[in-house]
Amino acid sequence: MSTALTLKERFRLRRFLEGEKPIDRPVLLSHRRIFILPSKTGLGFVLLIAVLLLIAFIYNNNLAYMLTFLLASIFILTILHNFRSLVGLVVSAGKSPAVFAGADAAFTVYIDNPGEYHRYNLHLRIAGRDARKTDIGPRQKVRITLHSGTRQRGWHRLPPVTFYSYFPLGLFRAWAPVNFNAKILVYPQPAETGSIWPGSGESGSDNGSRSQGNDDFHGLQEYQSGDPIRRIHWQAFAKGQGLYSKQYSDGGASQEIWLDYAATRSDHNEQRLSQLCRWVIDADQAGMVFGFRLPGFTLQPGSGPAHCRKCLEAMALF
Amino acid sequence: MQISEINNHVLLFLLASIGLIALPHITHIPAPLFAFFTLLLGWRLLAVWKKTWLPGRVGLFLITLTGILLIVSQHQGILGRDAGTSLFITALGLKLLETKKQRDIYLAIYLAFIVAATQFLYFQNIFMAAYIIAVSCVLLGTLICINSRTPKTFASLKAAAVIVLQAMPMMMVIFILFPRVESPRWMMFDEQHAASSGLSDSMEPGSISRLGMSPELVFRVKFSGAVPPPNQRYWRGPVLTFTDGKRWTQSGNLFYGKFLDRPKFFGAPYRYTLMMEPQANDWVFALDMPADFSMPLRRNANYQLLTRDRFDQRAEYKITSYPSYNTGYITKTEYRENLQLPGRPSEKIRELVARLHGYDQAPEKYIQNLLRHFHQDGFFYTLFPPLMGDKPIEDFLFKYRAGFCGHYAAAFVYLMRSAGIPARVVNGYQGGVYNALGNFLEIRQANAHAWAEVWLQKRGWVRVDPTAAIAPERVEQDVDIARQLATGEVSFTSTGANYGVLAGWLKQGKFLWNSVDYSWQHWVLNYNSTRQSQFLSALGIDNVSDMVYWLVAFTGLLTALLAWVILRARTQPVDQAQRVYKRFCRKLAKAALPRNAGEGPVDFARRTSTAKPALADRISAITTLYIKIRYGRSANDADLRELRKQVKALRV
Numbered sequence: 027m028s029t030a031l032t033l034k035e036r037f038r039l040r041r042f043l044e045g046e047k048p049i050d051r052p053v054l055l056s057h058r059r060i061f062i063l064p065s066k067t068g069l070g071f072v073l074l075i076a077v078l079l080l081i082a083f084i085y086n087n088n089l090a091y092m093l094t095f096l097l098a099s100i101f102i103l104t105i106l107h108n109f110r111s112l113v114g115l116v117v118s119a120g121k122s123p124a125v126f127a128g129a130d131a132a133f134t135v136y137i138d139n140p141g142e143y144h145r146y147n148l149h150l151r152i153a154g155r156d157a158r159k160t161d162i163g164p165r166q167k168v169r170i171t172l173h174s175g176t177r178q179r180g181w182h183r184l185p186p187v188t189f190y191s192y193f194p195l196g197l198f199r200a201w202a203p204v205n206f207n208a209k210i211l212v213y214p215q216p217a218e219t220g221s222i223w224p225g226s227g228e229s230g231s232d233n234g235s236r237s238q239g240n241d242d243f244h245g246l247q248e249y250q251s252g253d254p255i256r257r258i259h260w261q262a263f264a265k266g267q268g269l270y271s272k273q274y275s276d277g278g279a280s281q282e283i284w285l286d287y288a289a290t291r292s293d294h295n296e297q298r299l300s301q302l303c304r305w306v307i308d309a310d311q312a313g314m315v316f317g318f319r320l321p322g323f324t325l326q327p328g329s330g331p332a333h334c335r336k337c338l339e340a341m342a343l344f
Numbered sequence: 345m346q347i348s349e350i351n352n353h354v355l356l357f358l359l360a361s362i363g364l365i366a367l368p369h370i371t372h373i374p375a376p377l378f379a380f381f382t383l384l385l386g387w388r389l390l391a392v393w394k395k396t397w398l399p400g401r402v403g404l405f406l407i408t409l410t411g412i413l414l415i416v417s418q419h420q421g422i423l424g425r426d427a428g429t430s431l432f433i434t435a436l437g438l439k440l441l442e443t444k445k446q447r448d449i450y451l452a453i454y455l456a457f458i459v460a461a462t463q464f465l466y467f468q469n470i471f472m473a474a475y476i477i478a479v480s481c482v483l484l485g486t487l488i489c490i491n492s493r494t495p496k497t498f499a500s501l502k503a504a505a506v507i508v509l510q511a512m513p514m515m516m517v518i519f520i521l522f523p524r525v526e527s528p529r530w531m532m533f534d535e536q537h538a539a540s541s542g543l544s545d546s547m548e549p550g551s552i553s554r555l556g557m558s559p560e561l562v563f564r565v566k567f568s569g570a571v572p573p574p575n576q577r578y579w580r581g582p583v584l585t586f587t588d589g590k591r592w593t594q595s596g597n598l599f600y601g602k603f604l605d606r607p608k609f610f611g612a613p614y615r616y617t618l619m620m621e622p623q624a625n626d627w628v629f630a631l632d633m634p635a636d637f638s639m640p641l642r643r644n645a646n647y648q649l650l651t652r653d654r655f656d657q658r659a660e661y662k663i664t665s666y667p668s669y670n671t672g673y674i675t676k677t678e679y680r681e682n683l684q685l686p687g688r689p690s691e692k693i694r695e696l697v698a699r700l701h702g703y704d705q706a707p708e709k710y711i712q713n714l715l716r717h718f719h720q721d722g723f724f725y726t727l728f729p730p731l732m733g734d735k736p737i738e739d740f741l742f743k744y745r746a747g748f749c750g751h752y753a754a755a756f757v758y759l760m761r762s763a764g765i766p767a768r769v770v771n772g773y774q775g776g777v778y779n780a781l782g783n784f785l786e787i788r789q790a791n792a793h794a795w796a797e798v799w800l801q802k803r804g805w806v807r808v809d810p811t812a813a814i815a816p817e818r819v820e821q822d823v824d825i826a827r828q829l830a831t832g833e834v835s836f837t838s839t840g841a842n843y844g845v846l847a848g849w850l851k852q853g854k855f856l857w858n859s860v861d862y863s864w865q866h867w868v869l870n871y872n873s874t875r876q877s878q879f880l881s882a883l884g885i886d887n888v889s890d891m892v893y894w895l896v897a898f899t900g901l902l903t904a905l906l907a908w909v910i911l912r913a914r915t916q917p918v919d920q921a922q923r924v925y926k927r928f929c930r931k932l933a934k935a936a937l938p939r940n941a942g943e944g945p946v947d948f949a950r951r952t953s954t955a956k957p958a959l960a961d962r963i964s965a966i967t968t969l970y971i972k973i974r975y976g977r978s979a980n981d982a983d984l985r986e987l988r989k990q991v992k993a994l995r996v
Contacts, residue, residue, distance in 0.1 A: 088872075146492050147492055
């Protein structure tokens with residue numbers, strides 16, 4: 027499951043903290059990937075052993091020596107038990123849905139315990155986040171979702187995941203940093219709701235996109251379940267005239283609109299994308315048929331989730 | 345480590361284990377301190393359910409102050425065994441009250457381990473060791489609970505016990521190989537030892553009969569060859585020369601040692617190892633008469649062995665003694681001192697001496713007469729003699745005629761000296777119970793004895809035991825301590841007496857236990873630097889650096905062994921089933937029916953069955969079993985065995 031390491035790679039400090047090169051396949055946690063050091067309480071335990079040794083020495087008491095040596099043996103033994111809490115686990119990253127920038131990316135991690143013993147209190151953590159804990163029975167597989175904050179659109183890689191455990195006595199911390207080749211697409215952060223629609227400003231619709239404002243509607247129809255909430259004619263509802271849906275003139279080529287990067291107005295590229303993203307989302311929610319245009323990328327008018335996703339992906343990777 | 349709140353389960357676990365670890369201290373530390381600790385423990389226990397009952401910062405400060413004041417009032421200072429123990433117990437109680445975070449639990453448990461070690465400063469028997477190990481399991485179980493998401497009492501205890509068991513071999517290796525260094529004396533804290541009742545350096549009427557009631561072990565003797573018969577088991581203690589008529593004390597003058605004749609020894613030697621229990625004096629009770637011994641022993645002018653080493657700890661000595669000896673001539677000082685009397689003997693005494701031919705016949709004859717007098721003229725032997733008056737010897741000889749070994753020895757020596765024969769009282773022990781299982785003698789306080797020594801021409805100092813004249817069974821057999829305790833009467837066990845079956849079993853059990861206890865003392869408690877270097881040099885490990893090398897080597901070896909035991913991948917039935925199934929596929933492949941890539945077992949079975957209808961049943965059975973083991977919930981080893989059998993039986 028893992029390739030051989032060169033000597034240089036083997037002693038790279040990164041390996042102890044961030045894990046090895048990312049790989050796609052499931053990762054077997056073996057002695058190569060697991061590191062163990064005493065925890066703070068483990069160092070306290072060493073101090074305890076020293077104190078007991080001193081007592082035994084001063085009073086020349088063989089049973090006190092024996093207790094000291096018992097604890098020392100337990101200390102050494104705990105390394106093995108601690109190691110066993112991680113070794114043999116097979117971890118892999120699953121497919122994860124895309125998110126909008128600023129939201130938490132949810133990565134799915136699978137932990138498979140093909141061994142015969144229980145793994146208690148296994149911790150998973152990515153830097154800067156609280157640890158997730160889980161128990162895994164023999165021959166069990168668990169699914170853990172790890173959240174990682176996103177800020178930028180584009181591909182977001184799963185940061186190195188550290189699997190670690192203090193089990194059984196808390197004297198040692200065994201950890202295995204794993205770099206998964208898992209990434210999710212982060213769409214641009216949509217602009218605030220209620221931002222201007224394309225063409226409603228004075229810059230006009232000279233580049234071929236037809237303006238489509240709230241006032242440009244075909245007529246009203248009695249509300250039927252399934253109609254988008256956006257189309258409800260709230261003013262009429264507020265007047266107590268009942269629920270009506272606004273009917274836009276759609277279907278004909280003349281009715282389709284174009285959401286164009288060029289129509290956004292901002293100096294900043296990300297803000298423009300952000301605005302465009304908001305339009306796409308709103309248009310999709312409104313069930314409109316829309317064409318989409320980015321410099322160097324054009325999508326013929328269409329509708330539905332697949333069409334919308336294509337637009338969002340194009341923006342994420344723009 | 346995460347800092348998180350502790351759940352109640354873990355807390356109860358912790359409090360229970362701490363209660364257990366402190367419990368044996370109830371007899372060692374002052375009652376107010378133990379009560380204080382119990383109060384804190386109880387308080388914390390209540391607070392498990394009533395969180396608000398825990399003291400605040402000010403309250404905690406006041407309680408701590410109370411604890412400190414209690415320690416100061418009960419002990420002077422905080423150094424030393426008793427004060428140190430009290431300190432740790434109090435600290436543990438206080439720590440419990442402010443146990444809020446996981447870190448606090450760790451600290452409390454570490455303190456509890458220290459308290460556990462202090463138990464061994466008071467008790468060192470097997471039971472205490474077993475108890476502490478059991479409680480250690482509970483403490484470790486608490487740690488496992490903390491490190492679990494859902495603490496389970498039994499599972500945690502079991503896991504802890506497994507870890508402790510696995511740690512045992514390594515503990516023993518470290519115990520044997522860890523270089524022992526005797527702590528320098530300045531590090532010893534002066535401890536007032538409980539005056540262990542034993543022989544004192546003076547004898548008064550009744551001083552030995554008090555010991556007759558004590559079953560306390562004094563020393564044990566392991567012979568490397570023959571064991572002396574009971575009537576030769578005289579273990580020599582202090583020699584009392586000076587008397588004021590009532591009290592007998594050791595002579596202050598010990599400088600004539602270098603003028604002594606060289607004693608000659610005859611007969612077969614007895615070689616033995618003497619294991620002394622902690623003593624109040626530096627006396628080592630060697631078998632009469634010690635000839636060879638090594639450091640730290642020395643022999644004083646009265647042929648008594650003394651140790652230069654610490655005698656308040658158990659110690660072992662190798663000694664050789666001879667039953668027959670001749671001490672040679674007597675020095676002038678000895679002669680003078682051993683005829684010393686408090687004034688001139690009374691008329692009655694001189695009359696008695698004359699009647700027994702003390703003045704006109706050979707000393708040997710006079711001794712015989714005197715012993716016969718004790719034997720025949722109405723004397724008897726009792727543990728509780730009547731209270732003697734101002735002149736105890738005359739009261740004993742003429743009025744009561746009843747006494748214990750001390751009375752007889754004192755009277756005998758007095759009468760010898762009255763006749764001009766040098767004589768002295770020897771204190772020590774006589775007899776001992778032979779433990780056949782462990783092949784050693786046990787000598788208890790009840791074996792305390794006093795006898796006499798007279799100096800005879802050409803024979804030197806000769807042991808005479810007047811008690812043997814009046815109560816020969818005292819010397820021939822052993823004191824039945826249990827009976828003596830129960831009835832308050834002197835009683836002896838005869839070796840050939842018929843016991844009931846049960847009593848016999850009990851006696852055997854007792855012997856077995858004593859034997860185990862001896863081995864425990866010998867191998868565990870007494871394993872000091874001397875014993876260690878003796879033991880290890882026999883294995884070719886001579887110096888400390890060798891010890892360290894071997895220690896590291898053995899520990900490494902054991903760790904590797906344990907790693908194999910703990911981490912060995914247990915063969916999984918699923919994998920094995922896969923292996924067996926592959927064998928099945930290979931068999932069919934040979935029959936030109938290879939399994940296609942991506943072909944499931946069911947499809948494969950269908951295809952092969954159609955191709956080879958004769959094998960259809962077998963193929964179907966194998967496939968069903970394989971699927972059951974691989975994907976079923978209730979597969980077991982029997983299924984795997986069956987699968988193997990079926991595949992093996994398959995003939996294509």
